[in-house]
Amino acid sequence: GAGVSQSPSNKVTEKGKDVELRCDPISGHTALYWYRQSLGQGLEFLIYFQGNSAPDKSGLPSDRFSAERTGGSVSTLTIQRTQQEDSAVYLCASSLNGLAQGDTQYFGPGTRLTVL
Amino acid sequence: KQEVTQIPAALSVPEGENLVLNCSFTDSAIYNLQWFRQDPGKGLTSLLLIQSSQREQTSGRLNASLDKSSGRSTLYIAASQPGDSATYLCAPNAGNMLTFGGGTRLMVKP
Numbered sequence: 001g002a003g004v005s006q007s008p009s010n011k012v013t014e015k016g017k018d019v020e021l022r023c024d025p026i027s028g029h030t031a032l033y034w035y036r037q038s039l040g041q042g043l044e045f046l047i048y049f050q051g052n053s054a055p056d057k058s059g060l061p062s063d064r065f066s067a068e069r070t071g072g073s074v075s076t077l078t079i080q081r082t083q084q085e086d087s088a089v090y091l092c093a094s095s096l097n098g099l100a101q102g103d104t105q106y107f108g109p110g111t112r113l114t115v116l
Numbered sequence: 117k118q119e120v121t122q123i124p125a126a127l128s129v130p131e132g133e134n135l136v137l138n139c140s141f142t143d144s145a146i147y148n149l150q151w152f153r154q155d156p157g158k159g160l161t162s163l164l165l166i167q168s169s170q171r172e173q174t175s176g177r178l179n180a181s182l183d184k185s186s187g188r189s190t191l192y193i194a195a196s197q198p199g200d201s202a203t204y205l206c207a208p209n210a211g212n213m214l215t216f217g218g219g220t221r222l223m224v225k226p
Contacts, residue, residue: 004159033213033214035214035216042216042217042218042219043205043207043216044216045213045214045215048212048213056212056213059213091159091160093160098211098212099147099209099210099211099212099213099214100147100211100212102147102148102165102167102209104150104162104165105150105162105214106162107152107159107160107161107162108159109158109159110158110159
């Protein structure tokens with residue numbers, strides 16, 4: 001079946017602009033995660049959605065970052081007033097249930113964001 | 117806060133060698149641990165998931181062991197092939213997120 005998809009695959013923007021990154025999880029997966037992979041920082045957790053529960057936003061680096069998940073499926077990560085340090089690959093993942101149930105996480109191909 | 121260390125950071129070997137990639141983590145209160153492979157410019161591919169109650173998990177030429185109490189996991193790759201060249205990441209699961217190590221960049225030469 002289809003895996004996790006993300007769009008766009010690449011995004012180049014100017015400093016100060018807002019960007020939206022999209023994630024389509026695997027159908028039927030209730031849990032969705034966003035991570036960021038940047039040079040020198042490795043892979044960092046950003047936010048976690050589980051069903052209808054309030055999201056775990058503990059990894060968001062600043063209030064310029066926000067995410068929503070509509071209808072328990074598609075998620076959008078929004079970065080406002082982008083800065084050069086936001087340049088990274090943004091990865092989305094999903095799992096059938098939450099990680100506490102011991103499920104495997106499946107990752108999308110990522111969106112490479114470059115802020116000029 | 118969970119800290120994950122992977123050793124070595126990079127490894128270059130001739131084809132056919134058996135390999136050992138090491139992962140250590142500071143918080144042993146985990147549900148499971150995943151090993152991933154990442155090819156350049158690509159996302160992550162899950163290789164093995166080993167539950168906290170398990171000691172080992174095998175898939176083909178890959179074998180992962182977990183010693184939760186000592187905060188260590190090891191990925192064994194048997195009879196390495198050039199197609200195994202990639203970055204390997206370990207990620208213990210604390211229940212709401214995976215915490216990733218810096219990875220081991222593997223190059224297998226023909």
